[in-house]
Amino acid sequence: MSLDWIYYAISWILLRWHDLWAAIGIPEERVLGTNWTWVLAIVFLVVTVRVILFPVFVKQIKSQRAMQALQPKVKELQEKHKGDRETLQKEMMELYRTEKANPLMGCLPMFLQIPVFLGLFHVLRRLHPDNTNKTLYGWTVEQFNSATHAALFNAPLPAKFGSTPADLVALGAHSATVKVVAGVLILVMMTTTYMTSRQMILKTGWAEDPQQKMIQRLMLYGIPLSLLISGSLFPIGVIIYWVTNNLFTLAQQQWVLRKFPPPQMAGRSSSGARPAGGSGAAKGTSAKSPVQPARTGGLFGRGKASAADESNSPVVDTKALAPKPGAKPTNPKKGARPANKPQG
Numbered sequence: 001m002s003l004d005w006i007y008y009a010i011s012w013i014l015l016r017w018h019d020l021w022a023a024i025g026i027p028e029e030r031v032l033g034t035n036w037t038w039v040l041a042i043v044f045l046v047v048t049v050r051v052i053l054f055p056v057f058v059k060q061i062k063s064q065r066a067m068q069a070l071q072p073k074v075k076e077l078q079e080k081h082k083g084d085r086e087t088l089q090k091e092m093m094e095l096y097r098t099e100k101a102n103p104l105m106g107c108l109p110m111f112l113q114i115p116v117f118l119g120l121f122h123v124l125r126r127l128h129p130d131n132t133n134k135t136l137y138g139w140t141v142e143q144f145n146s147a148t149h150a151a152l153f154n155a156p157l158p159a160k161f162g163s164t165p166a167d168l169v170a171l172g173a174h175s176a177t178v179k180v181v182a183g184v185l186i187l188v189m190m191t192t193t194y195m196t197s198r199q200m201i202l203k204t205g206w207a208e209d210p211q212q213k214m215i216q217r218l219m220l221y222g223i224p225l226s227l228l229i230s231g232s233l234f235p236i237g238v239i240i241y242w243v244t245n246n247l248f249t250l251a252q253q254q255w256v257l258r259k260f261p262p263p264q265m266a267g268r269s270s271s272g273a274r275p276a277g278g279s280g281a282a283k284g285t286s287a288k289s290p291v292q293p294a295r296t297g298g299l300f301g302r303g304k305a306s307a308a309d310e311s312n313s314p315v316v317d318t319k320a321l322a323p324k325p326g327a328k329p330t331n332p333k334k335g336a337r338p339a340n341k342p343q344g
Contacts, residue, residue: 155181157237192246
């Protein structure tokens with residue numbers, strides 16, 4: 001299957017943003033060793049893609065909340081089928097099907113961005129002075145030549161940490177400059193990739209489902225570590241895209257988690273850790289106190305209290321408060337001076 005439609009789409013968005021920044025007066029030449037029209041074009045390519053994928057992000061959050069709500073049932077199945085992994089997997093798949101929950105939905109936005117990443121990688125890899133087909137994917141010769149020599153702090157955007165000496169000579173780049181800029185960006189890319197996964201796990205906690213927990217560990221540790229090697233093969237422009245995408249994700253997740261906080265799990269605070277105190281319960285509360293019911297309504301489960309809130313409220317026994325027959329009435333204002341009798 002040809003991916004040309006992806007390359008054309010990525011090129012079109014990239015070129016439109018570049019033309020916009022040039023039209024509003026951002027200079028084409030380097031400022032602080034950087035061609036800002038092209039760097040900003042890559043940054044706002046991220047913004048464009050994330051806006052398009054926002055409905056998918058909403059579905060991701062809903063799926064994560066649904067999976068979190070199913071954790072007690074998952075734990076019951078694990079206890080019931082302990083040692084029988086095959087039956088456990090069948091029961092959990094049936095549970096997910098019945099409750100319409102998808103454990104892979106949490107990774108869907110990342111999967112949908114893979115074609116964009118590959119498209120940008122392909123487009124930037126073509127930016128080489130020796131390339132004879134400069135007008136492919138809707139580019140003009142002028143745009144191609146401008147992008148080929150665009151740089152971030154004097155490191156060309158098409159250059160890589162692992163670029164060969166011949167490629168660096170063709171791009172007019174200095175090896176040390178490229179390695180320093182690319183190396184710093186790779187470290188930032190790894191750090192922000194780790195932070196995006198850690199941010200969500202700290203708020204929702206580790207999953208009880210082994211499959212979900214394995215995915216969480218892969219997202220938290222596996223992907224950032226893999227970037228240490230694969231990052232040397234990425235053009236600097238692609239790393240800029242990845243870092244910008246991570247920063248966008250951090251900001252978006254922070255906004256969602258603040259505005260629509262996930263329901264707290266029993267025995268855990270919102271950060272996933274146990275509250276302070278020797279017994280693991282919050283200070284001033286009983287360790288056996290029931291967990292407050294989650295609020296329902298709204299996009300992510302926030303809104304008015306459900307009927308369960310009212311049913312859990314303590315009922316006042318009015319008969320116990322009523323005076324017993326034959327008992328003297330008590331004066332609520334004991335010690336107060338009696339009112340003066342009216343004059344006869």
